[in-house]
Amino acid sequence: MRSMDAVRASAVGALRVPVAYGGPGASLVDLFRTVIDLAEADSNVAQALRPHFGFLEKLISDGGKEDRERWFAAALAGELFGNATGETTAKHPGDIHTALVLDGDRYRLSGTKCYSTGSLFADWVVIAARNHLDQRVRVVLPHGRPGLRLIDDWDGMGRRMTASGTTELDDVAVYPHEVVVDGAVGVRRTHLGAYHQLFLAAVETGIAKNAVRDAVGHARDRARAVRHSGVDHAVQDPFVQHTVGEMAALGYGAEATVLRAAAAVDRALAGPHGDDGVAGGEPALAETATEVAQAQVVAAQAALRAAERLYDVGGASATRREFNFDRHWRNARTLVSHNPIAHKARVVGDYLLNAEPPPLTGFF
Template sequence: MSIAKLQTNRGPTREELLARIPDFTAEIAKGAAQRDLDRELPFEAFRLFRELGLGTLRIPVALGGPGGSVTDYIEMIAAIGAADSNVAHALRSHFNYVENVILSEPRERDAGAVDLILAGKLFGGAHTEQGTARPGQVTTTIVRHGETYRLNGRKWYATGTAFADFASFSALDEEGRTVGILLPVEREGIKILDDWDGMGQRLTASGGVLLENVEVFPHEFATRGLDNLVGRHCSTLRQLHLAASAAGAVRNVLTDGLAYVRRQARSAAHSMAETANQDPFVQQVIGEIAANSFAIDTAVAAAAMALDQTVAAFGKGNEAGIEEALVASALATARTQLVLGQLGPRSAERMFELGGGSATSRNNNFDRHWRNIRTVLNHNPLLHKSRVVGDYLLNGTTTHLKEGRVF
């Protein structure tokens, strides 16, 4: 399938951009199961994503972008996830960066950030470190070196950075303060390691990054903090992005299940049906998976709408209204993750009830769906989430909902 080239005289409208998504997802769905088997990173998918300008979706019209909503963006991620959940997941850092840029005050934006996004540049990053006493602790350092600085350390969970043009990193400065830096990934001394060994989401490039005496210029320091209202919004957005990626994987379970029954599955020896598609138990499993996918999609869409309401509250500038919207969107996203946690893995496991031994063939690679969904769910502590939701409903407690962290 040929993909239309971008117009060069202007950026696409929201409607034009959304219309490009089906062709993109159809293209990257080709060979997705085999790529997972071969552990072939999807560089071509990201080249095409750039070419189509899909990374600009959230840039407002006032800043020269298409003006897509959070709902538009989250549905795009779910659609991409239905084709290849690795690609959907690996875009999370990019859209987190975009959201921070468009909601921050102009003076707090990284120099030229909007123009870079509109030019199709993709953004990754890595902030987590292994071996620290607690999550979030930073040992990477940045020290002055003449007129510039030098960055040294090792980061982990650099999801999507191998496919990106720029990446953000956190480090401790000489006064012990945590600072953010945005650098081109081609900068000398940045070494992206393809060493992610998770059982699922194997193609997200979520391994490590070595930072060895990397030169940093003064203008490459981030000018905004993330422990503010915008940071809290983006924390929730990042979590919903993951949920949308997994929601797409559940859609893929249904698509693969239907194709398998129609193409290959035989009715069981004791079945009264002539063909698998006429077997009432096969029909029951397909119906269950379809209902689970619908429930997950509905929850994801509702949470996206809550995040859009938060964006609207930012536009009004009323801090009390923003605070109320932040809590509501955090709750909606937590509930969505709990629904996904119950129905997602079950759907991927139930898929194997559609056939016999052939359903377990490595050529089909159906187990990738369970591995991918389970890996996404392991990013957030679901037991803690259910407790926080219950504590809020019973006692009105909002402590963890206001932390701006993954709870």
């Protein structure tokens, strides 16, 4: 995929590498502004990079020195990380049963993963598993490791170019330096749940803005004014103007909301680390999680509404396959379906009404 080659060449994948490790040390505000811009151009590319940046965030949160040195260096070299986490046989999304088995001075890994976003385009595949101590770990394997098979079988209605297919692991050899322990997962709150959720909101925001761009272009270049509008050109129709203005406001509001939430996460990370060395403390991170949940509600509604309103600009001709305008709604609906927005709103309400912090599920 040529667009991913362009990402490698741009070094955008190293944005979050800390200055101490030779990177630019960009803030989350900088990162999510970039994600929004990428998603406005192509939401598939932006979404395919979510696991890459997520792995780097894991290292920023609580990675060991050797892991940071090894994998930050890879990111600085333009290498990308894909994802193999989900298991359709698990009772709940996020549950991990894939076992990393000891085999002398190394390990063996077998199993099947779904929703392996970005892995076909990546240099490394980050696989969630449990080790012999029942610790949750990340296994980082090179793309061509024998026994690692990536299948391009994602058939969702949206995100069609994110390569979110199946990963098969057939007795794959794993070496100790390729294992990163997820020490804080499920034990204490980190910023990682908020990061992953805000990434979805940023992509949804980019979709809304892309829909606006298509609406403006179609109204200017292709749409015809309806006979009873009293004007000669679609761009002169007050109702077309209103539609484009409403769509623009939705994208504007979503972007402002996402960046405000990103700033909140940045502030939480700038505070004192916990005694366990994990970035951020519980009160600040709980507050941040509720801000991100609100941003998700706003961005989801903006993307779906803007994608639907686009058709009010061009009439029936806007539904023609050559324009591919339905991609906006399909991509937005697929992203919004990751995590029910109703639960986001409910958790925010519970926090405001009863001071109940968001759950430690990784989805907040």
